[in-house]
Amino acid sequence: MTSNLWRTFWTTIVVMAQIAEALVDCTHGFVGRMQASLTEDFIHINDTRMCAADWCIQVIIHGAFDDDNTFQQGISSRCAYTGGDRSICQQSQSCLSISFYDGMRGNFSFCCCREAECNRPTVQLIDQIYGGSTKKRVRSNDQDSARISTILYFTLSLLALRNYG
Numbered sequence: 001m002t003s004n005l006w007r008t009f010w011t012t013i014v015v016m017a018q019i020a021e022a023l024v025d026c027t028h029g030f031v032g033r034m035q036a037s038l039t040e041d042f043i044h045i046n047d048t049r050m051c052a053a054d055w056c057i058q059v060i061i062h063g064a065f066d067d068d069n070t071f072q073q074g075i076s077s078r079c080a081y082t083g084g085d086r087s088i089c090q091q092s093q094s095c096l097s098i099s100f101y102d103g104m105r106g107n108f109s110f111c112c113c114r115e116a117e118c119n120r121p122t123v124q125l126i127d128q129i130y131g132g133s134t135k136k137r138v139r140s141n142d143q144d145s146a147r148i149s150t151i152l153y154f155t156l157s158l159l160a161l162r163n164y165g
Contacts, residue, residue: 024116026056031121032074032129045074048121053079055089055112058119062129064106072104073129075121080112088112 029048035041059076066072080086088096089112096110113119 023052023054024056024114024118026051026053026079027077027117027120028079030074030076031126032061032072032076035071036068048077051079053081055080055086055114056117056119057085057089058111058113058121059101060095060109060111060125060129061101061104062107062109064101064104064108066104072106075125075129076102077119077121089114 027048028051031046031048033042033044035043057078057080059078061072061074061076064072080089088110092110092112094111098108098110099105101108101110111119
């Protein structure tokens with residue numbers, strides 16, 4: 001009786017080891033940048049940890065807005081734990097283009113892979129997503145002053161022509 005119990009125990013250990021061996025290490029988290037408005041600087045984020053699953057998922061956020069209208073670009077990575085994720089990964093051989101993800105609307109690529117750390121964000125991919133544009137688009141005070149001066153000049157010129165014309 002005791003030998004059967006030990007045999008069952010060791011068989012369970014061997015089976016669990018084989019299951020764990022089939023899992024791959026994946027990155028889980030977000031690497032990218034967020035911008036609340038065009039007048040604010042980008043906030044850069046690097047918040048990742050590791051997870052393990054049959055499949056890794058990498059969602060490339062080419063450009064999107066969340067519910068608070070915050071602009072986001074970057075890479076969201078996770079393990080494919082849910083049945084829906086695993087089903088998509090098993091059916092898809094390449095990245096899928098999607099327009100909604102995690103409460104955001106925009107332009108996304110949903111990619112699955114099965115090698116260790118295959119969804120880890122790289123500097124090259126981040127640079128490609130950003131497209132070399134790391135500066136915010138802000139109007140300077142000089143540009144505003146020049147516009148106001150021009151409008152004021154034309155308004156005064158029109159008034160002068162009207163009074164003397």
